[in-house]
Amino acid sequence: MKHLALIALVALAACKEEVAEAPNPVDLTPDALSYFCQMNIAEHGGPKGQIHLEGYPAPLFFAQVRDMVAYLKSPERDAEITAVYVSDMGVAPSWRQPGISNWIAADGAIFVVGANVAGGMGAREVVPFATPTDAESFITIYGGAAMSLPDIPDAEVLGPVDLDLPLETPV
Numbered sequence: 678m679k680h681l682a683l684i685a686l687v688a689l690a691a692c693k694e695e696v697a698e699a700p701n702p703v704d705l706t707p708d709a710l711s712y713f714c715q716m717n718i719a720e721h722g723g724p725k726g727q728i729h730l731e732g733y734p735a736p737l738f739f740a741q742v743r744d745m746v747a748y749l750k751s752p753e754r755d756a757e758i759t760a761v762y763v764s765d766m767g768v769a770p771s772w773r774q775p776g777i778s779n780w781i782a783a784d785g786a787i788f789v790v791g792a793n794v795a796g797g798m799g800a801r802e803v804v805p806f807a808t809p810t811d812a813e814s815f816i817t818i819y820g821g822a823a824m825s826l827p828d829i830p831d832a833e834v835l836g837p838v839d840l841d842l843p844l845e846t847p848v
Contacts, residue, residue: 699729699759699782700729700736700760701760702727702736702760702762702778702780703727703735703736704777704778705718705719705725705727705776705778706777707719709738711738711739711740711741711744711797711798712728712737712738712739712744712748713739713740713744713748714740714798716740716798718738718739718740718797721740721741721796721797722771722772722773722774722775722796722846723741723772723775723794723795723796723802723804724741724742724764724766724769724775724796724805725738725739725740725741725763725775725797726739726741726744726745726746726761726763726764726783727745727761727762727763727780728745728748728758728760729759729760729761730754730755730756730757730758730759731756731757731758731759732756733755733756736760736762740796740798741796741797741798741800741802741803742763742764742788742796742802742803742804742805743796743801743802743833744798744834745761745763745783746826746829746833746834747834747835749761749826750831750834750835760782761782761783761784761826762780762781762782762783763780763781763783763786764776764779764780765779765780765781765786765805765806765807765811766804766805766811766815767806767807767808767811767812771848772794772846772848781807783805783826784825784826785807786805786806787805787806787807787808787809787812787823787824788803788804788805788806788812788823788824788826788829789803789804789805789806789812789815789816789819789822790803790822790823790824790829790833791820791821791822791833792804792815792816792819792820792821793819793820793821793843793844794819794845794846794847795842795845795846799838799840799844800838800840801833801838801842801844803829803833803834804821809823818847819845819847
């Protein structure tokens with residue numbers, strides 16, 4: 678009977694799925710390429726995003742957070758998502774240089790949506806912050822509304838892009 682119980686316990690442990698720890702964010706390097714356009718991210722200002730996929734050694738980088746959110750909302754993916762990080766623009770050195778290691782988990786970020794600012798690829802940007810205070814300070818200057826990642830409307834990231842909008846580039 679003891680052997681049967683031991684075998685059952687070992688079998689149960691073997692069947693139990695292991696929960697993998699989320700990978701840490703990867704510093705942005707001068708060689709990082711944006712997933713959709715394959716352009717060098719360092720050549721474009723504004724906040725960035727990175728998505729880690731199960732079984733992939735490096736994250737997918739995005740030149741605009743808007744593009745990263747579009748990827749998240751897309752039904753087609755290359756693998757299971759294990760972590761998502763965005764630039765914390767509240768501590769970024771500047772819009773032109775959003776930082777290389779100031780990543781925050783996207784599920785805890787506050788996003789400013791609908792602000793009058795252009796991201797790295799020229800489209801209206803979705804701007805992430807770690808704190809509500811930083812997001813509100815940005816809204817006071819550039820407009821928009823603060824929201825969480827799941828609340829970002831599809832139309833903000835999946836709709837057509839009007840590159841003729843008179844958007845600002847923050848300093």
